[in-house]
Amino acid sequence: xxxxxxxxxxxxxxxxxxxxxxxxxxxxxxxxxxxxxxxxxxxxxxxxxxxxxxxxxxxxxxxxxxxxxxxxxxxxxxxxxxxxxxxxxxxxxxxxxxxxxxxxxxxxxxxxxxxxxxxxxxxxxxxxxxxxxxxxxxxxxxxxxxxxxxxxxxxxxxxxxxxxxxxxxxxxxxxxxxxxxxxxxxxxxxxxxxxxxxxxxxxxxxxxxxxxxxxxxxxxxxxxxxxxxxxxxxxxxxxxxxxxxxxxxxxxxxxxxxxxxxxxxxxxxxxxxxxxxxxxxxxxxxxxxxxxxxxxxxxxxxxxxxxxxxxxxxxxxxxxxxxxxxxxxxxxxxxxxxxxxxxxxxxxxxxxxxxxxxxxxxxxxxxxxxxxxxxxxxxxxxxxxxxxxxxxxxxxxxxxxxxxxxxxxxxxxxxxxxxxxxxxxxxxxxxxxxxxxxxxxxxxxxxxxxxxxxxxxxxxxxxxxxxxxxxxxxxxxxxxxxxxxxxxxxxxxxxxxxxxxxxxxxxxxxxxxxxxxxxxxxxxxxxxxxxxxxxxxxxxxxxxxxxxxxxxxxxxxxxxxxxxxxxxxxxxxxxxxxxxxxxxxxxxxxxxxxxxxxxxxxxxxxxxxxxxxxxxxxxxxxxxxxxxxxxxxxxxxxxxxxxxxxxxxxxxxxxxxxxxxxxxxxxxxxxxxxxxxxxxxxxxxxxxxxxxxxxxxxxxxxxxxxxxxxxxxxxxxxxxxxxxxxx
Numbered sequence: 001x002x003x004x005x006x007x008x009x010x011x012x013x014x015x016x017x018x019x020x021x022x023x024x025x026x027x028x029x030x031x032x033x034x035x036x037x038x039x040x041x042x043x044x045x046x047x048x049x050x051x052x053x054x055x056x057x058x059x060x061x062x063x064x065x066x067x068x069x070x071x072x073x074x075x076x077x078x079x080x081x082x083x084x085x086x087x088x089x090x091x092x093x094x095x096x097x098x099x100x101x102x103x104x105x106x107x108x109x110x111x112x113x114x115x116x117x118x119x120x121x122x123x124x125x126x127x128x129x130x131x132x133x134x135x136x137x138x139x140x141x142x143x144x145x146x147x148x149x150x151x152x153x154x155x156x157x158x159x160x161x162x163x164x165x166x167x168x169x170x171x172x173x174x175x176x177x178x179x180x181x182x183x184x185x186x187x188x189x190x191x192x193x194x195x196x197x198x199x200x201x202x203x204x205x206x207x208x209x210x211x212x213x214x215x216x217x218x219x220x221x222x223x224x225x226x227x228x229x230x231x232x233x234x235x236x237x238x239x240x241x242x243x244x245x246x247x248x249x250x251x252x253x254x255x256x257x258x259x260x261x262x263x264x265x266x267x268x269x270x271x272x273x274x275x276x277x278x279x280x281x282x283x284x285x286x287x288x289x290x291x292x293x294x295x296x297x298x299x300x301x302x303x304x305x306x307x308x309x310x311x312x313x314x315x316x317x318x319x320x321x322x323x324x325x326x327x328x329x330x331x332x333x334x335x336x337x338x339x340x341x342x343x344x345x346x347x348x349x350x351x352x353x354x355x356x357x358x359x360x361x362x363x364x365x366x367x368x369x370x371x372x373x374x375x376x377x378x379x380x381x382x383x384x385x386x387x388x389x390x391x392x393x394x395x396x397x398x399x400x401x402x403x404x405x406x407x408x409x410x411x412x413x414x415x416x417x418x419x420x421x422x423x424x425x426x427x428x429x430x431x432x433x434x435x436x437x438x439x440x441x442x443x444x445x446x447x448x449x450x451x452x453x454x455x456x457x458x459x460x461x462x463x464x465x466x467x468x469x470x471x472x473x474x475x476x477x478x479x480x481x482x483x484x485x486x487x488x489x490x491x492x493x494x495x496x497x498x499x500x501x502x503x504x505x506x507x508x509x510x511x512x513x514x515x516x517x518x519x520x521x522x523x524x525x526x527x528x529x530x531x532x533x534x535x536x537x538x539x540x541x542x543x544x545x546x547x548x549x550x551x552x553x554x555x556x557x558x559x560x561x562x563x564x565x566x567x568x569x570x571x572x573x574x575x576x577x578x579x580x581x582x583x584x585x586x587x588x589x590x591x592x593x594x595x596x597x598x599x600x601x602x603x604x605x606x607x608x609x610x611x612x613x614x615x616x617x618x619x620x621x622x623x624x625x626x627x628x629x630x631x632x633x634x635x636x637x638x639x640x641x642x643x644x645x646x647x648x649x650x651x652x653x654x655x656x657x658x659x660x661x662x663x664x665x666x667x668x669x670x671x672x673x674x675x676x677x678x679x680x681x682x683x684x685x686x687x688x689x690x691x692x693x694x695x696x697x698x699x700x701x702x703x704x705x706x707x708x709x710x711x712x713x714x715x716x717x718x719x720x721x722x723x724x725x726x727x
Contacts, residue, residue, distance in 0.1 A: 011642055011720050012718070012720075013630070013633045013635050013700060014715075016031070016045075017045030018045050019045070020580075020583050021035065021583060022034070022631070023542040024538060033631065036628050037583075038050045038586060041576050041579060041581040042576075042712070043579060046714055047713040048711065050626070051612045054610060054611050055609070056609050056611045057316075057325055057334045059300065059607045062092075063092040063095055063293065064092050064293050064320035065320075067286050068287050068288065069286070071284055073282055074282070074283040074285060083108050086105050086139060087103075088105075088118055088337075089337060090338075092290045097290070098134075098290065107139075116372060116373075117370060117373060119138050122135055123135045133287040137286060137287050141282075142281075143282045144280070144282070145279075178196070178197055179196050180195055181193055182194070297319065297343055298319050299605040301359075302317040302603075304350070304594065305596045306355070310353065313355075314332070316592075319342060320341070321338065321339055322336070323337060328597075329599070337370075338372075340359050347403075351438075356406070356440055358403055363401035365440070374400070404421030404500055405421040405500065407461040410481075411486060418430075420459075421458065425458055426458070427448065429447045430442055451488055458472055459497045459498070459499065459501070460499075461503070462503040462505060464505065467479065467480055469503065469521075471503055474494065476491040476492040476495060476533070477489065478490075495514050498513050498550050502553065505556070506520070506556045506577060513554065517535035519536075520533070520534060520535075520536045536575070537582070540573050540584075543571075543573060544573060551567075553592070557593075559595060563577060566593075571586055572584070572590060590603070591604060593612075600612040624705075625704075626705070628701070629699055629700070631699065633699070640723065642694070643691070643721055643723065644698060645720060646689045646691075647717060648717045649717075650713070651675065651676075651683060652713075654712075656708060659704050660675070660702070660703045663700060664699035665695035666695055670690050672701075692720075700716065
């Protein structure tokens with residue numbers, strides 16, 4: 001029987017499973033590399049070119065609308081007679097032009113208060129007093145007040161006045177008037193209050209404290225009868241209607257003289273208008289201007305997905321606006337929802353079917369129709385003494401707007417919005433209305449927590465089980481419900497979170513960037529054992545030490561099991577939590593990431609929202625440079641010189657799949673050899689002939705720099721033959 005013998009002088013570097021980067025400097029396991037750039041490691045341990053990307057939506061604007069401080073007051077007396085044609089959104093379409101967007105709503109004064117922040121075309125809306133505004137303006141407020149309006153003017157009717165009375169007094173025909181204690185304008189006419197019928201013989205009725213009604217041509221509306229036939233108010237109004245009088249009121253506050261004769265109702269009545277009480281309705285409008293978008297303001301500052309107005313949405317904050325994105329894959333349709341200050345950090349969080357926005361000192365809400373400033377709701381605060389009234393004190397939205405981080409946490413009574421991140425050790429939390437409903441616009445004055453010392457700010461909040469974990473720089477704390485409030489207790493005095501808002505739950509364990517490490521907190525740590533907060537990033541500590549930890553962003557895609565730590569310089573360390581492998585992405589311009597229906601989208605610093613997918617072999621046409629390098633391998637004979645004979649490699653079958661391989665020794669790197677995959681259903685092992693000079697250690701390199709080829713390497717074997725001993 002034939003016997004196969006092994007060449008005892010042959011040494012082999014065999015990689016059947018890739019294990020990611022190991023930068024510790026210690027001996028690397030087979031499959032670990034000193035370098036793994038833009039290759040990812042699959043759950044099965046294969047080496048695979050990272051996903052490419054395509055722009056799904058461009059959110060940049062050359063110009064953006066801004067609300068100026070220029071205000072114009074539009075007033076209406078009595079009942080409002082004006083209607084404003086309002087739109088929920090506005091977009092800058094040029095250096096000097098704005099376009100109103102969304103469904104128009106014709107708002108009278110009663111609806112105006114609910115549509116504060118909406119926009120109107122001041123050219124189409126013919127409203128007195130807004131000529132100096134930009135053609136498109138924002139409704140800033142709608143208020144109502146009652147005041148005394150003072151005017152002075154005279155009016156009289158003179159028909160054929162007589163200088164004296166004629167006839168006997170008992171035969172005279174009396175003129176009956178209706179006098180009112182006050183008059184108010186309702187937008188169409190004056191309406192009298194407390195009517196009293198008097199005749200022209202009652203001089204006390206004309207003492208200047210009460211008012212009478214005249215027609216539009218200053219003719220007093222009177223009713224002539226015998227003294228015994230005093231008319232009712234209905235008689236008076238009927239006679240006025242019969243006479244064809246308009247009945248528009250004027251007021252009478254002083255009496256100079258009056259005359260009457262028995263034959264014809266002729267009067268000469270002097271009226272002097274002094275004081276009138278009216279209800280004043282006030283619209284305050286702010287003009288809009290157009291400004292260029294600064295270069296630093298065009299980055300995508302926030303991405304969010306959730307339900308608003310009963311519909312699932314992707315929402316982005318970018319380029320001075322809030323955007324809704326709809327569709328699927330690499331083709332998303334954008335709709336501008338409203339203006340948001342994106343000059344700084346932006347935080348989006350959902351609550352009660354609405355989306356709330358914290359941005360550059362602003363606190364806004366999108367309810368599915370318009371982006372409006374959050375109006376502080378004075379919450380109901382139950383008094384400690386049942387006989388006392390509830391306290392109306394509350395923190396306004398100005399305090400909330402200073403925060404940068406938000407988390408929803410349930411106490412004894414229900415969900416609360418917890419806010420932090422104003423640079424202090426303070427956390428504020430929301431209250432309830434009188435019906436016990438949780439609100440996001442109510443922050444009672446007593447609803448705050450001071451965490452630890454005042455010298456270090458709170459940087460992150462995150463729910464875990466029935467607790468709220470609170471992190472500061474260099475410390476960690478636990479917040480638990482306590483009656484109607486919350487209590488704070490220390491969890492760790494040495495480890496915390498450096499980056500604002502970057503605490504993340506990964507595989508049901510919290511992770512935080514701290515110092516030069518990524519710390520993972522186990523369940524035992526939540527009971528106070530700081531020893532169970534351990535670093536999971538030691539294998540990539542060299543690269544991680546070059547990341548500015550206070551500025552990193554983190555993201556976890558539960559569908560792929562990958563955890564991202566992203567530096568501002570477009571590098572991302574990615575941890576495959578399934579097989580515990582780290583790898584590095586370069587030229588990966590991801591400022592924000594979200595997962596939506598199993599797809600990963602990321603926002604770039606130049607205003608794009610891109611789809612990340614292995615369907616693409618490039619980044620929007622730009623080739624992805626991939627390189628993996630093994631550690632220096634002695635191939636089991638570190639003491640001996642060796643020459644490489646060649647290597648065997650298998651790629652996953654598929655069209656347009658290829659890599660290049662080379663060997664690195666102390667004499668340099670061999671010329672890369674290209675290996676292509678067959679378009680077959682099964683992978684095929686390829687022999688790559690590579691010759692090297694004598695060396696004691698070898699490094700293996702796998703590269704791919706194509707913009708139209710993918711690659712998945714299954715295994716690789718490097719074989720060498722030993723020579724003499726190394727010296």
